Amino acid sequence: MTAFRIELRRSSALLLAAATVVVGALLLWLLADEWTARWSGLAYLMRALLFALVPVALAAGAWQGGRDRRAGVTELFGTVARPYPQRLLPVALAMAAGVLVAYAALLAGGSVQVAPYASYAGGQWPVVVAVGAVALVAAAWLGMAVGRWVPSVLTPPTLLVFSFLGQMLSRLDNGVLLPVLATPSDLATVAPEFLAAQGVWFGGLAAAALLLVASATVWARALAAAVALAAAGVSSAVAPATAFVVSTDGATLVCADGEPRVCAPRIHAAVLPALTEPAREALRTLAPIPNAPTRVVATDLGWAPVAPQRTTDVLVVDLRFRLNATGRFEAAPAGLRTILLKGAGTQSCPDPAWGFERDVAADQAATGWVTGRPAGPATDEYGRLGERTLSELKALPRPEQLARLAAYRTAKVRCDRDPLTALTTGAPR
Amino acid sequence: MSLPEQPAPDQAWHISASSLTVRYGRRIAVDGLDLTFGAGVHGLLGPNGAGKTTLMRVLATASPATGGSLRILGRPSGDRHHLRAVRRRLGYLPQRFGYYARFTVREFVEYVAWLKEMPAADIPGAAQRVIERVQLGDRAGHRMRTLSGGMVQRVGVAQALVNDPEVLLLDEPTVGLDPEQRVHLRALLRDVGAQTCVIVSTHLVEDIAAACSDVAIIDEGRVAFRGSVDQLAAAGSREDSGDSAVERGYTALLRQHRTRVVAAR
Amino acid sequence: MSGPGWARWELLYLRAREVPAAAALLPVTMLAVGVLANASAGPSSTAPAVVGVCAALLGVAFVGTTLGSADAVLEHTAAIRWWPRRTVHLVAGTIAVVLLLLAVDLAGPSLATTAELVRNTLGLIGVTALCASFTGSRLSWCPAAAWTLLAVVAGPRSSGAGQVLSWMLQPADARTAATTAALLAVSGAASYILAGPAGLRRA
Structure with missing residues (x-):
């Protein structure tokens, strides 16, 4: 001692x-x-x-x-x-x-x-x-x-x-x-x-x-x-x-009260209060599309084992890089709405055969249709392509517009087909 | 491996060496010494390189003897069985006294007391006593790095004394001390030597004269002289070099010893 | 200045600072860094820069341990003009580290541009010399090491304060980083050359 x-x-x-x-x-x-x-x-x-x-x-x-x-x-x-x-x-x-x-x-x-x-x-x-x-x-x-x-x-x-x-x-x-x-x-x-x-x-x-x-x-x-x-x-x-x-505990989904369901992993449950209202509003905005999502799930898309099944029913919010030091969304509610409605509520395809640029153009067009705003900065070739696609889409009769968007969403979920083609030609016949 | 039963410790001598030899490679540093030490203050005198420090190291169990026999406190020095018990009763100040500069004086002395396996309850009191004994009471809380050379040397004496050793080995203890401190240390040694076997190695003849009851002169690993300080002082004559009787005796005895050695060859 | 006497004095100066051991071991450890970097050379773009900074740190640390003597207090009292000696010591040590870094850089995988290696060595030796003048030489490399560990683990930053913090990881043309390194080098060298190493006795 x-x-x-x-x-x-x-x-x-x-x-x-x-x-x-x-x-x-x-x-x-x-x-x-x-x-x-x-x-x-x-x-x-x-x-x-x-x-x-x-x-x-x-x-x-x-x-x-x-x-x-x-x-x-x-x-x-x-x-x-x-x-x-x-x-x-x-x-x-x-x-x-x-x-x-x-x-x-x-x-x-x-x-x-x-x-x-x-x-x-x-x-x-x-x-x-x-x-x-x-x-x-x-x-x-x-x-x-x-x-x-x-x-x-x-x-x-x-x-x-x-x-x-x-x-x-x-x-x-x-x-x-x-x-x-x-x-x-x-x-x-x-x-x-x-x-x-x-x-x-x-x-x-x-x-x-x-x-x-x-x-x-x-x-x-x-x-x-x-x-x-x-x-x-x-x-x-x-x-x-x-x-x-x-993590069976941390990754388990917990959902906000009420319908439609808005859920997040338990470890990120702190995002729910801010997420629920913008998420439900986004679901209402997308509702006219035939295969519109019916619930929202927040998750981490960076790690394959927890990536949710790709389905049109679910609007997935990726939490990566979007939370601040208190575990809440960094973005304001308006920014959240943009995040939720991006690509009419779809995620990018990994390694698309048709190139990311066509994906981006299609996403810009779909986002613009849903939000009612311009498709995006028309500064490059694909930005202009997206803008053109959006105006062509808007010129169609409304049922056809909705059908095209449904085809686009299906293509994005399955990742088997160029989403821009889906948007410009509709579902394959 | 069972050790042969040892005879009862010989209480007459604290240290007894016979034909003690220490070799470093081909060099013989200690050459067949026969020496015994009991209670009292014993001076170990000799020129530089005579084997004093080697002998002190062997007596302190810092290094082993290569030949002959050595008994410390009645136990054979090679006996690992009793080494620990013997070391609890030793005090040693090496020629190059190393210390932890970040420790305070008290901490260092207490640490050495702990290394000597003193009972924990006795350590603070014992440390305080020896620190006061070497007149460092006012420096007890100072870091070792802040001490002067003479103070460090006195801490060295204090750590050697802390366990009330039965054998106290001091290698050049007066180095770095001012005259007043040197006088004090000699008095301290005489006091300790009343019950304890104190061996002081030095090349300063006046230390021997003032503090020691008897003297051994070592030269080239052999005993050149063994006797009382009076005998040492009486051995010299006018013709011998030296400023005091003891110095003249020292040079005379050393010269006679060397003549004998040359004649024996 | 008599030839043999002068050389002997220099030898004593170097020995008191344990220069021979550092000088002998530095090339060996630098070679080991090069081998390690070679063995792990991969597509990751940050790795060579990190190796370059660490190699500079190692060299600077070795030089740092030699900046003082066990008898600093004694030497302070010696009637010799110390500052030219300290200047030569610091400059020679820095040059030795830079040359070894360039050798590793040329022989093995490319670590960084020459400008970056020089900047990093100068800045780190500045921190080390500054510390040596305040706390002594033996652990004078510690602040430079801590800074390097922090910068590398936290990664290079682009904000103003971030550039100062991670100056050793910035590209060669980053003005803020270069200025930081220059300030460190000048203040460290000035402090060490003028004041000398802080007195330090035994552990």
Whole structure:
């Protein structure tokens, strides 16, 4: 206890804690718009911070590990009764305490941003953060081991730069052995098996590093290497192929009261109050079209596993890049109406054989028909094409106009036919 | 591997060495020493490179002997079984005293006390006592990095004393001390030496004269002289170089020893 | 200035700053950076710039550790004109880092334009020299490292303040970034050359 109390104040633990808080807080602030109002968003950001925090912990650990050699105490402390491992334990614990308190402080700071706005508290986000914390402790201890082994002033910067570069250049996307964990979607959750595998790996690595820090014999070092290898092997073996699965809780649709139905994933339920009225108005606007949508679903179209079935019944609102830091729509109600009515309530086709430009022209024409405004900026060839298509469409008898729009919507949903042709010629006969 | 039963600790001597030898590669630093030390303050004198520091390191269990036998506090020094118990009763100030500059004086002394496995409850009191004993009471809360060389050296003495050692080994303890501090340290050593075996390695003859009850002169790893300070002072004559009787005795004894060694070859 | 005596003095100066170790290891680590970059060269366009900045940081950190001596306090009292010595030290270190960066850039994958490499080295060494003059040399690279980590993880920004923040990731013709680097280099060099490294004793 004597030694732990002293080391807490005099080792590099305070330096490590200060560096972690400063770098982490600045990053939280700089990346503020990337983790809107969701606990899981904060959790994955806490893991993204490890890009910078793991190198910092390694460097601080290495600096601490070189202390005995720099201070020249090896001879004196080689004559004391207390065995080496016991001597090193307090400083290792102090370093771990320093980095853990700092990481917890960052989480607390982030919570202040999330707590007032998060509509959904479920999920396993605390475990995601906890595994990150274990990774940080492992990094600090590993740094101590390296610093003890190579007690040079050059060791900390070398470790920092190479660990950082290694992480940045690693092409293993969401590898089980990497500290950083990036979510593909708000509606995804990391597979529990994957998280468990990461826990095994970082826990094993921390144990091995501690063994290495306190080792006085070759056997202890060999044991440490064996523990690290075993942890890596086990976690690689048990980790599932895909790190992320659909979050059954967070992705479940919750709907606003009343009809027609307007729904959003539970994790984004905060969008519903602002969305419901413009959405119902959009459904009423589209209603004259024979295959008009009958309900509205907000979702994240960026991740294939949660993409809704393409059907004319549903008007899909993509939430990507449209929410602000409080989890609400960034756009005003008028802007929301534009979003909802774009392409007469359809989504783009992925990789269309007829080219994006014809898609765009058709969308502009359809949007213009629905909103009653010009098709769009007629500044390029396709803008002018859209404008021309719209005026041709409007010249037709109204039932034919509606039939053409229905054909266009069908083409957009099935993605099997050029929507511009559908708009100009109607349904295939 | 079971160790042979050891005879009861020989209480007569704190340290007894016979044919003690230390080799570094082909160089022999300590060459078949026979020495015993009991309670009292013992001076270890000799020219630079005579093997004093090597001998101190071996006595402090910092490095192993390569030949002969050494018993510290009645236990064979190679006996790993009892090493830890012996080390709890040792105090050591190395020639190059390293310290953690970020620690305060009190923290450093308490840390060393903890390393010597003192009971946690005794540590704060013991640290305070030795810090006052080396007259650093007013500096106890200062960081080590802010101390002058002489103060650092006194912290070195304090950390060696903190566990009330039965064997206290001080390698060049008066380096960097001003005359007043040096006088104080000698008095402190005489005081400690009443019950404890204190071995002071030095190349300053006047330290020996003032603080020690007896002297061993080491030259090229061998004992050139062993006896009381009075005997040392009596050994010199007018013709020998030196400013004091003790210095003249030192040069005379060293010269006689070297003549004997040359004759023996 | 007698030949052998002068050379011996310089050797002592360099040894006190642990220059030989840094000088010997810097090319090795730079080579390792090049190999790492080569092994992971991909279609991603940001990767080479990041490698370039990190390599510059590594070089600057090595130079930074040599900016002071264990006996800084003692040296302050020595009756020698220190500022020419410090100037040569800083300039030589910077040139060495730039040359090594160019060598890695030429031999391996293209990291950045020469102008960017020079700008990044100058700016980072400025931050490091500034820190060395306030807190000593051994950890003088820490602020430069923290800044680099922040900028790379947060990504390049285009707003005014963002350009200052991520100056080392901006294209060569970005005025704000170049100005930031120049200010850092000048203030850091001036502070270090005039004031010298802060006194620093043992760990």
